[in-house]
Amino acid sequence: MDEASSIKFEAAPxxxxxxxxxxxxxxxxxxxxxVTEGRPNLRFLEVGGGKGHLAKALVDKGHQVLPIDVSEEAVACARSLGLSAKQTDIFGVNDFAFDGILFVxxxxxxxxxxxSLAQAARLLGKGGFVLVDDFSFNKIDERTAVWFQGVQNLLAAGGIDTFHRIxxxxxxxxxxxxGIHTGEELVRALRSAFRNVDVSxxxxxxxxxxxxxxxxxxxxGDFIKAxxxxxxxxxxxxxIQGIGLRVVGFK
Ligand SMILES: C[S@@+](CC[C@H](N)C(=O)[O-])C[C@H]1O[C@@H](n2cnc3c(N)ncnc32)[C@H](O)[C@@H]1O
Known part of the structure; x- marks a missing residue:
């Protein structure tokens, strides 16, 4: 009871x-x-940039971004946002000296x-960084899966289609x-391609x-925030387990 009374979980504004x-x-x-600490006008390569939302937000902040993706549909969507997106994997990139390469x-x-990570290291300029915002699927335990299923059940009851993977x-x-890589596989590969690798x-x-x-x-947005x-x-x-995995490494 004492512990419960210290719990603060407030209604989302x-x-x-x-x-x-x-x-x-x-x-x-x-x-x-x-990571960038407010440095302006950086050159980013975003690998697997999807529909381009992050690239657009970076461009709006004054950076240059080349978003690439193997999906034709994703690239078309990114182009519709005004981005010079390219349909390719990282081996089809001919530009060099990026300040940052992003995998989100x-x-x-x-x-x-x-x-692919060795190629990323080649494409970076001196002092450039790789940044990964991803997940470790193998960290999901039973309690986490049950919570996830509960959220899905609520959404399904509201008519929103979900995954149902209890x-x-x-x-x-x-x-x-x-062929999805585990978190350990990602970290191991990042450590062998980059230095000063920081894992969170x-x-x-x-x-x-x-x-x-x-x-x-x-x-x-309110829904997702909640x-x-x-x-x-x-x-x-x-x-529950936090399955997020964030990594930064330097050339
Ligand atoms: C889960 S989506 C993430 C999209 C976006 N980054 C986001 O956060 O919404 C993964 C994306 O990676 C792309 N992808 C998968 N393999 C790729 C590869 N080898 N090279 C480039 N893109 C790839 C897929 O087409 C897809 O758009």
Missing amino acids: KNSALKATDFATQHTLQFIES QSLHHINPLGQ DIGKAFNHYSEH EGGAYLYRYFVTKMESRPGS IFEWEEFQIEKRF
């Missing part, structure tokens, strides 16, 4: 203009800015991992079958699964 994607983008932007929710997909064994098989584990990440599902709905804060709170109280 509303700011309905915020979109779900904006919230996720802001979360990653804060991480990037903690993408490195776990990328093969061959070691060679069976952790099945989820792990799914990730393995799709245990942050909120599962909320990101709901971003695209919510995007078209009014108040989607899930994010709930996830962070559960992690802080050690009720």
Whole structure:
């Protein structure tokens, strides 16, 4: 009871203009800015940049960004935001001397991992950095899976389609079958391609699964923020595992 009375989990304030994607983008932007420390006009390569939301936010802040993605649809969407996106993997990039190379929710997909990171190191200028905002799927334990399933059940009851992956064994098989790298594999590969590699584990990440599902709905940013804060709170109280993985390394 004493412990429970010290728990603070407050109602999320509303700011309905915020979109779900904006919230996720802001979360990653804060991480990037903690590394760049306000340096202006940087040149970024974003690998697996998807629909271009992060690249657009960086351009709006005065940086130059080349977003690349293997998906034609993602590249078309990024171009519709005014970005010079290129449909390729990292081996099709001919520009050099980037200040930063970003992998946001993408490195776990990328093969061959070691060679792709070696290529990233080649494409960086002196003092350049690689930044990874990703997850360790193998950190999901039963309690975390049950919480995740609970959120999905609430959304499903509200008519929002979700994943339904309560069976952790099945989820792990799914990730393995799709060649998704574990967090340990990502960190090992990053350590062999870069120096001064700084790893931060245990942050909120599962909320990101709901971003695209919510995007078209009014108040989607408030919704995602509430899930994010709930996830962070559960992690802080050690009720669930934080599966976020953030890494920065230097050339
Ligand atoms: C989960 S999405 C993340 C997209 C975006 N970064 C975001 O945070 O919303 C992963 C993206 O990586 C892309 N991708 C997968 N393998 C890739 C590769 N080898 N090179 C470039 N992009 C890749 C996919 O097409 C997809 O758009």
